[in-house]
Amino acid sequence: MDKLRIVGGQRLQGAVTISGAKNAALPQIAASLLSPHPLELTNLPSVTDVDNMLGVVALHGASVSRAAHSAVIDTSSAVSKETSYDTVRKMRATVLVLGPLLARFGHARVSLPGGCAIGARPVDIHVKTLAALGADIGIQNGLIVAAAPNGLTGGRVVLSSPSVGATETAMMAATTAKGETEIVNAAREPEVADLAACLIAMGARIEGAGTHRILVEGSTTWRAATHHTIPDRIEAGTYAIAAAITGGQLELTHARLEHLASVVQTLEATGVTVWPGDRGLIVSRDGPLKSVDITTEPYPGFPTDLQAQFMALMCCAEGAALLRETVFENRFMHVPELMRLGANITLQGTTALVRGGAPLHGAQVMATDLRASVSLVLAALVANGETVINRVYHLDRGYEELDRKLRLCGATIERVAG
Incomplete structure (x- = not known):
């Protein structure tokens, strides 16, 4: 099985074409x-x-x-x-x-x-x-x-x-x-x-x-x-968080603001700037990240399919954030793997308390499902040193050419054949 090798520390900059949903x-x-x-x-x-x-x-x-x-x-x-x-x-x-x-x-x-x-x-x-x-x-x-x-x-x-x-x-x-x-x-x-x-x-x-x-x-x-087919709002939200977590700026071509209202509102509360452009949305962050609590809900609430990615973002924010999962009862399997990267997370039932601010560091981690996989990629983008993510076939289920898209925006990422 293929692996992803990521060296963190690069600020993402450029344009990402959002694929169909x-x-x-x-x-x-x-x-x-x-x-x-x-x-x-x-x-x-x-x-x-x-x-x-x-x-x-x-x-x-x-x-x-x-x-x-x-x-x-x-x-x-x-x-x-x-x-x-x-x-x-x-x-x-x-x-x-x-x-x-x-x-x-x-x-x-x-x-x-x-x-x-x-x-x-x-x-x-x-x-x-x-x-x-x-x-x-x-x-x-x-x-x-x-x-x-x-x-x-x-x-x-x-x-x-x-x-x-x-x-x-x-x-x-x-x-x-x-x-x-x-x-x-x-x-x-x-x-x-x-x-x-x-x-x-x-x-x-x-x-x-x-x-x-x-x-x-x-x-x-x-x-x-x-x-x-409409553009993928979950892919768009994932790359918006990638821009936020690395302190970069990405243009999300084809992304639709009307599909991402709750996500954009939450990201803006963390200190991220989102504005519409000629081809989609532009997402950037210059200042520090602020902790924000979320509760996953059916649309138009905050999507469960972005909870893992947002948790990775909160690992890098100042203060503590409560993330409550109400849609799926077993959607915190990424937590132990994020903790291997240095995240400070406490689980209690359907709630995760994320204490941010401490630097993340590279490690060997294991993907457990589609969205958990990409949360590890996001964390690895800012972790000190090298992270190797195993079982990335989960990513291939829902993200088209993720490694190539990130590499074109400045990430140090490569796919290693298993």
Whole structure:
């Protein structure tokens, strides 16, 4: 397995092109299974999670023509077959094919998913969502088994929490259901709204995406479509923190301020300057970093996918910061590795107390999940000496050419083949 070797101490300066959003692309690829007509997706990030999801739809009979940042998916010959554990073990997002397969073919068998070990993230909310639309569904021998031989029926789906994945499952399944579906307590994330935009381009009739109440009119007449995936707000937030932690200045090309309001507000409270430019956002820091408390929340709150990165930043700030994780119960696995770099962090349940100010120092560390991996990269950028980060395949799941992008901005970073 590859490693990253980083020598800290370089101030980042330059421009970073923000790639398409992985978390928007994955449900859009799954949505291609709904329609017998081709779907072209542009601005796809070149990351392994996207490649794996394209592989999943291909295993169901789709023809996939892949370019560097786009793909044409033709599912005219697709079939509903068992999505095995070997197929889905690499990432949890493969559960998103469940709704489209059931909606189009009337039956689906999908293995319980794998992916990052950052919490239980149960699939029961997906199961209840499809049951509310008339599916006969349950879990048997490690498989989610669903059937709706006479088709799904529109209804009122009330989510127990604003789950992004369950909202996406409900939206996709409802496009073929008879009548109207109302999704209540829906997730408001930009990725959900972008999936709705993709489905609308394909022929669906959806209103309210991006709010807590979404209406879907079923019995869609599908058509060929092209959709441009939104830029990745988590990647943009990560590079904004990279500029902040190194005391540098980065232009984040394609980043959208409207997707990052809570992140920008929090960064500005730490002493970072963020302003819109002609091509995106510009982030810089000249003065000292101030400690700021955060609580992760569903959108539009502070995203859980930036909690680890923000913790690395707080390790370099003056004073102490409380970081409370409310979305995933096991998302502090990066803490022991940050402490190997000299961080002063105390954990108590779902709260981390970070006492900043002490210099970090290079060490051998181990990546445990996608966002934890990049938090170690951020810390290594300012640590004294050399840091070696092991198991960086986690990074490749969600960050396109991270080492190259950082190197172009002045970081001393290289990938070492394992």
